[in-house]
Amino acid sequence: MVNTPVQVCVRTRPTAFFAQDVIVLDESKKSIEIKNKGRSGKQSGNVNYLETKKEDYSFKFDKTLHNVSQDTVFNECCYDITKSFLEGYNGTVMAYGQTGSGKTYTMIGAANNYKNRGLIPRAIQQVFAEMSNYPEKSFTLRVSYMEIYNEQLFDLLSDISDTQLAKAKNDAYDDNMVIMEDNKGTIMVRGLSCHIVNSEEEALSMLFEGETNRAICEHQLNKASTRSHCVFTMYLESRSRVESEGQTVQSKLNLVDLAGSERVSKTHSSGLVLTEAKYINKSLSFLEQVVIALGNPTREHIPYRQSKLTYFLKDSLGGNCKTLMIANVWGEEQHIEETIGTLKFATRMMRVSNEAMINVHMNPDALIKKYEKEIKELKQELSMHDQLRGINQANYDPYTEEQKVELRKEIRSYVNGEVEELEIKNIRRIKEIFVQFKTLLKEASSFTEPESIHSASNREKQQTAPASNFAGKIHEEKIHEENGVGEVESKTGFGFGEAKPNVDFQKKTKKATVLSAREERSTSAVVPDTERSKTASKIIMPRNDAFEEFKHTVGKQLSESIKENSASLKEKKSLFKNVTQRLNDIKADIDNLKTKIDKKQVENAHLGDDIVDEEEMLFFQSIKERKETYKQSFEERKMLKSEIDYLEKALETLRQSLVADFQAYYDERYMEEEDNRPTQSSRSSRYRGLDQEGKEDVLDEGEKFEKLQIERLQQEDPESLNYYLAYKKASKVKKSVNRRQ
Ligand SMILES: Nc1ncnc2c1ncn2[C@@H]1O[C@H](COP(=O)(O)OP(=O)(O)O)[C@@H](O)[C@H]1O
Numbered sequence: 256m257v258n259t260p261v262q263v264c265v266r267t268r269p270t271a272f273f274a275q276d277v278i279v280l281d282e283s284k285k286s287i288e289i290k291n292k293g294r295s296g297k298q299s300g301n302v303n304y305l306e307t308k309k310e311d312y313s314f315k316f317d318k319t320l321h322n323v324s325q326d327t328v329f330n331e332c333c334y335d336i337t338k339s340f341l342e343g344y345n346g347t348v349m350a351y352g353q354t355g356s357g358k359t360y361t362m363i364g365a366a367n368n369y370k371n372r373g374l375i376p377r378a379i380q381q382v383f384a385e386m387s388n389y390p391e392k393s394f395t396l397r398v399s400y401m402e403i404y405n406e407q408l409f410d411l412l413s414d415i416s417d418t419q420l421a422k423a424k425n426d427a428y429d430d431n432m433v434i435m436e437d438n439k440g441t442i443m444v445r446g447l448s449c450h451i452v453n454s455e456e457e458a459l460s461m462l463f464e465g466e467t468n469r470a471i472c473e474h475q476l477n478k479a480s481t482r483s484h485c486v487f488t489m490y491l492e493s494r495s496r497v498e499s500e501g502q503t504v505q506s507k508l509n510l511v512d513l514a515g516s517e518r519v520s521k522t523h524s525s526g527l528v529l530t531e532a533k534y535i536n537k538s539l540s541f542l543e544q545v546v547i548a549l550g551n552p553t554r555e556h557i558p559y560r561q562s563k564l565t566y567f568l569k570d571s572l573g574g575n576c577k578t579l580m581i582a583n584v585w586g587e588e589q590h591i592e593e594t595i596g597t598l599k600f601a602t603r604m605m606r607v608s609n610e611a612m613i614n615v616h617m618n619p620d621a622l623i624k625k626y627e628k629e630i631k632e633l634k635q636e637l638s639m640h641d642q643l644r645g646i647n648q649a650n651y652d653p654y655t656e657e658q659k660v661e662l663r664k665e666i667r668s669y670v671n672g673e674v675e676e677l678e679i680k681n682i683r684r685i686k687e688i689f690v691q692f693k694t695l696l697k698e699a700s701s702f703t704e705p706e707s708i709h710s711a712s713n714r715e716k717q718q719t720a721p722a723s724n725f726a727g728k729i730h731e732e733k734i735h736e737e738n739g740v741g742e743v744e745s746k747t748g749f750g751f752g753e754a755k756p757n758v759d760f761q762k763k764t765k766k767a768t769v770l771s772a773r774e775e776r777s778t779s780a781v782v783p784d785t786e787r788s789k790t791a792s793k794i795i796m797p798r799n800d801a802f803e804e805f806k807h808t809v810g811k812q813l814s815e816s817i818k819e820n821s822a823s824l825k826e827k828k829s830l831f832k833n834v835t836q837r838l839n840d841i842k843a844d845i846d847n848l849k850t851k852i853d854k855k856q857v858e859n860a861h862l863g864d865d866i867v868d869e870e871e872m873l874f875f876q877s878i879k880e881r882k883e884t885y886k887q888s889f890e891e892r893k894m895l896k897s898e899i900d901y902l903e904k905a906l907e908t909l910r911q912s913l914v915a916d917f918q919a920y921y922d923e924r925y926m927e928e929e930d931n932r933p934t935q936s937s938r939s940s941r942y943r944g945l946d947q948e949g950k951e952d953v954l955d956e957g958e959k960f961e962k963l964q965i966e967r968l969q970q971e972d973p974e975s976l977n978y979y980l981a982y983k984k985a986s987k988v989k990k991s992v993n994r995r996q
């Protein structure tokens with residue numbers, strides 16, 4: 256916020272009869288002395304109705320311009336404000352003075368004479384010239400042109416229709432335009448047409464069109480242009496093309512040609528003239544009141560609302576604006592009273608202080624767009640980060656049980672067609688989706704199995720069902736791969752593609768296939784088959800040795816976790832086997848008892864249906880007890896089954912992580928090291944020999960190019976080398992990720 260007092264500049268109208276004895280101008284001191292006391296000169300009977308005492312006056316202004324060109328006036332009075340306008344400050348330049356003193360000439364100039372064009376066309380020119388100096392900004396310029404006459408607002412840039420004119424002749428004319436103030440205190444005119452202009456020519460055309468309309472109005476309504484206030488406004492909206500898309504800077508520049516300030520005696524006015532005089536006097540005297548109030552620091556209320564002009568100028572006087580007033584005066588002695596009046600008002604105006612600031616607006620639509628773009632980019636960034644992280648560290652947490660349940664729900668909705676697609680956010684999620692799909696598939700297929708535990712389970716629910724309805728023996732194959740976790744029992748904890756010898760053939764084959772396929776994937780993902788022979792000579796440490804090393808160092812925690820889970824799984828499976836055995840035994844008992852009862856019933860048939868002997872009673876008792884035990888064991892088995900399922904899934908995830916971690920570990924240590932560190936003491940001489948020997952042989956075209964590139968950078972721009980190497984590394988990781996997917 257800049258504290259900016261209203262600037263005042265006095266311009267004298269050139270004349271051959273300048274009252275140099277009375278008006279003493281000192282341009283260097285910016286002062287004007289009025290030697291009024293001893294003056295004997297006559298005054299114009301027409302104009303001077305003031306009862307001014309003949310006193311001397313001494314005024315000091317920001318600028319005094321005497322006999323100067325339009326160009327000078329612009330540079331001295333308007334250039335800076337126009338420049339500020341382009342930076343986002345509001346600006347107001349207004350011409351004040353008695354009729355004929357040169358206000359219109361100053362603001363608009365001689366329309367047919369380019370050299371004598373006024374401030375408005377010059378400001379337009381400057382705006383377009385300066386806009387081209389900021390290619391990084393995008394500008395929208397609008398213009399409006401309004402006239403205030405008899406407290407009525409006229410839009411000089413809208414069609415002046417007959418009805419409008421007819422209405423305007425009427426005192427009760429409703430111009431549909433309302434002066435308003437926004438929540439930031441910026442004044443605007445609702446209903447006033449604003450026109451986008453894309454060139455200096457277009458903007459000037461608007462000014463000239465407004466001038467024509469003003470002349471038509473003046474003629475049709477028989478009004479005197481000297482009695483109206485005209486405001487040409489430029490509205491600028493700028494936004495950066497490179498940053499802060501949601502932010503716009505908005506400013507306006509009011510260029511005001513005020514009505515003649517002369518005090519018209521009411522006694523000399525009649526009819527229309529009286530009305531005009533009343534309004535003009537009113538509006539300018541209200542302006543004076545506002546200016547006086549603003550110059551008084553103790554004054555709290557400023558009567559802006561008393562007239563359209565003062566309300567319109569509210570933010571220009573005492574508001575957020577850089578304001579300059581040009582006080583136009585006649586140089587002839589006959590106008591001295593009016594000149595004194597103008598200079599007095601101008602002095603008061605200098606006490607008005609504004610606080611200008613750049614008007615930054617946040618455009619909500621643009622902001623949303625900006626944020627959406629940012630979110631999209633961040634999501635991409637995050638996904639990339641996840642991918643890289645998955646490879647470099649591969650220690651991403653497994654899904655929690657809650658997350659899995661949630662994901663399963665999503666998958667179900669997807670399978671049921673309730674959602675169109677599953678959102679793919681990162682590799683971790685993709686993996687878990689596969690795992691959950693597998694689980695769901697398993698669950699679905701287990702529904703279709705006709706016999707064994709499920710049929711037993713259903714029947715078991717019917718407490719009254721006879722024991723003979725129990726299904727046959729519960730088969731052990733419900734728990735697959737009983738011994739299939741054998742590989743984790745090997746001394747390495749997790750056999751890298753090797754099955755345990757004591758696993759039976761079928762199971763071994765199945766598991767070994769799964770594992771070696773996984774290994775194959777992860778290996779071929781990094782080194783495609785076709786390239787493997789080429790890169791093989793680069794591998795210093797055999798994979799199995801490296802894996803051993805990895806399990807005891809970086810992968811220790813994961814490896815231990817796998818061991819623990821495997822042990823737990825083995826234990827549960829063993830328990831499961833026992834319970835299954837128990838269930839089968841119970842079922843055999845029940846079948847046996849049932850046979851005995853049947854036999855007993857045949858034996859006792861002659862006694863009648865209702866007669867049960869003691870032995871038969873005991874059989875029934877035993878069946879009931881066995882069924883109870885069966886139920887408990889069945890529940891136990893069910894529980895064990897779900898624990899085993901969970902452990903198997905957890906192990907699968909852990910193994911995947913271990914393989915991925917190891918792959919990254921191996922690539923980093925034993926694959927890429929080749930480029931940067933050709934020898935290392937820890938390597939065996941056997942491998943070193945192979946390394947040195949193989950090095951020249953295996954350099955393919957890409958590698959040769961890379962080597963040359965590094966050599967070139969080392970010479971030309973060593974500082975960029977780190978960047979280049981890091982970039983190469985990131986690209987490799989990225990490629991590797993893509994291959995794995
Ligand atoms: N600085 C000046 N140089 C030349 N002519 C001027 C100057 N100021 C005013 N005039 C002329 O004086 C006349 C009245 O000026 P005008 O701008 O219409 O006064 P106002 O708008 O204050 O009533 C016009 O013919 C105008 O061309």
Ligand SMILES: [Mg+2]
Pocket residue numbers: 355358359360480481512
């Ligand atoms: Mg004029």
